[in-house]
Amino acid sequence: MTNRPEPHSGKHTLTLAAQALSQAAERMGNDFDKAVNLLAQSAGKVVVTGVGKSAHIAAKIAATLNSTGSSAMFLHAGEALHGDLGAVQPGDVVVCLSKSGRSDEVTQLLPSLAQRGCPLVALTADPNSPLGQAASVVLDVSVPEEACPLDLAPTTSTTLQLAMGDALAVALMAANAFQAKDFAANHPAGSLGKKLTWTLASLVDPARRPAVPWDASLADVLEAMSQARYGATVVWAQDNPGQIGGIVTDGDLRRALAQGALADATAGALASPNPHTMQARELAAQAVGWMKTHSISQVVVMEGERYAGMVHLHDCLREGLG
Structure with a gap:
């Protein structure tokens, strides 16, 4: 040829x-x-x-x-x-x-x-x-x-x-x-419409809102994470229950296990402080970009000062928002 x-x-x-x-x-x-x-x-x-x-x-x-x-x-x-x-x-x-x-x-x-x-x-x-x-x-x-x-x-x-x-x-x-908002108004359906219109509020499940007290045991942490299936749980602040004091993720548990500090650890000891949060009104597609950039699998979603729940990266990808 x-x-x-x-x-x-x-x-x-x-x-x-x-x-x-x-x-x-x-x-x-x-x-x-x-x-x-x-x-x-x-x-x-x-x-x-x-x-x-x-x-x-x-x-x-x-x-x-x-x-x-x-x-x-x-x-x-x-x-x-x-x-x-x-x-x-x-x-x-x-x-x-x-x-x-x-x-x-x-x-x-x-x-x-x-x-x-x-x-x-x-x-x-x-x-x-x-x-x-x-x-x-x-x-x-x-x-x-x-x-x-x-x-x-x-x-x-x-x-x-x-x-x-x-x-x-x-x-x-x-x-x-x-503008993009005008384009979104004309494309409400399909993956394109979702990327332009779906906010984190569209993905938050109010029935899956993992949270444990600061002094919760490891067993309580694992139960909260398993039930919610986000691979993480919020930890309430020690001196202000109802306010987020930290987050425990699968990665936190693996690091504690590698350091031999898992057996008697409480939620507060395991938690990473000041977790990144996003408002429920923010676009889910933007959250996907942030999670991918920081190699994080979930984001804590807020409605004003109130903890609304979590959104997992897989929730977004399943809806074509990746």
């Missing part, structure tokens, strides 16, 4: 796509800025439309815009001609994808969009096409060739369309000062 990629092989396909993206980035200029401003200043929503393979790309772009703070909808150009055009309202901005800019469904749609007074952003390879001529702004998505060996099936061109849509979405995030 030769290391040289055969024409139209998988590697050749990716090479063409990379070249098209690089060339598009080099020629990006004022038109892109105009398109972003047009979309950012829209009083309505962004309507993303196309036909054929471009329609599939348009649907993805609309989904990305929605998740990143720009209200959008996908409208198939063919369905728009048979009633779905009613979803388009004055004040909306239309983003239309068509490599040729001459697809029948697209050209038939243009007069109706003009009647509604909707600004039009065209993603096309031909600025002189009917779509390009009707557009307020044209974004050049031309490619030297398709990866398809017949130069027919949209391949490289749809990759560039998708990337241009992502570029618009990211630029709009900056224009709209879109």
Whole structure:
């Protein structure tokens, strides 16, 4: 076998796509800025439309815009001609994808969009096409060739369309000062939503709240740790029961055993003082980062000054928060 990629092989396909993206980035200029401003200043929503393979790309772009703070909808150009055009309202901005800019469904749609007074952003390879001529702004998505060996099936061109849509979405995030908390509001489910929204309060089990007095015996310490299954127990302060005075972990027990100081030890003698605590309102994902950084398996959770319980690293990982 030769290391040289055969024409139209998988590697050749990716090479063409990379070249098209690089060339598009080099020629990006004022038109892109105009398109972003047009979309950012829209009083309505962004309507993303196309036909054929471009329609599939348009649907993805609309989904990305929605998740990143720009209200959008996908409208198939063919369905728009048979009633779905009613979803388009004055004040909306239309983003239309068509490599040729001459697809029948697209050209038939243009007069109706003009009647509604909707600004039009065209993603096309031909600025002189009917779509390009009707557009307020044209974004050049031309490619030297398709990866398809017949130069027919949209391949490289749809990759560039998708990337241009992502570029618009990211630029709009900056224009709209879109923050992580805004992203979280749009993604409440799944591991991503959990990382952005779940706090330690979401993981604390009030029925598992290990704690022993300062003078508790080793047997009491082991019982508290075994029942709670966190590998640790809080130790109340000697002169102020109800206030945390320390923590005993599996590691503390192993060190005491290695030093021969375990047999008659009390909880206070075994405890590590001033355990790190986190407030219940803090994000669980942040707690995971802290535990991993300090090679610690559990964190003590507080609600104000009150001991709320513990959260183990495994609790977080089980919920996809690692």
